[in-house]
Amino acid sequence: MARRKVDPRECSLASALNVVGEKWSLLAVREVFYGVHRFDGIVRNTGAPRDVLAARLRTLVDGGVLRRVRYSERPPRDEYHLTQAGRELAPALLGLMRWGMRWVPGAPEGPTVFTHECGGPLDAGIVCAACGEEAGAADLSVPDNGPTANGT
Incomplete structure (x- = not known):
């Protein structure tokens, strides 16, 4: 059987989905829009597994959608806030x-x-x-x- 050449169409939608195109990512962004900024609140309101949500929040921060703001040094705790890209x-x-x-x-x-x-x-x-x-x-x-x- 001959293999078909795979040549996916590259576009800005595909690039955007690499950052926000996952259920828990979009629900986390929704929660930050609603004013929920702390990890435990985002977990509670989305139902996301903690480890999965932590990974999605890292992706959103790395992708410039959210920014992390430290609210406690001991123990270290962060809040998540929308960037301009996130608000858009x-x-x-x-x-x-x-x-x-x-x-x-x-x-x-x-x-x-x-x-x-x-x-x-x-x-x-x-x-x-x-x-x-x-x-x-x-x-x-x-x-x-x-x-x-x-x-x-």
Whole structure:
């Protein structure tokens, strides 16, 4: 049997997923958005195994999404805070939450993460960078950039 050549498509999405593309990573970021900054609180609210969460938090710190802030020297204890890069994940988190509420049967709505200065809840959307109009799912297209990863 001949082996198929594997040539994965490289893109910024794949690079981003190397940092945040795992369940416990995104749930940890969610908790920091909610104001939970300490390890034990993040463990409690996500249900993540402690060793797995510790590894994910290291990845998020190394990837520039979170920063560690020491709050106790004896014993040494750190809190986790969002960086600018972490705060810019808000639209992605809101989009995933909206998608889950719409397409995952039985998914709870959960608390509103972000509100506008008027007090209303914010929602993620796709806006044209050129004209500023909001785009719906039917409006999306990807320019032909050559063959796909499977050669078609």
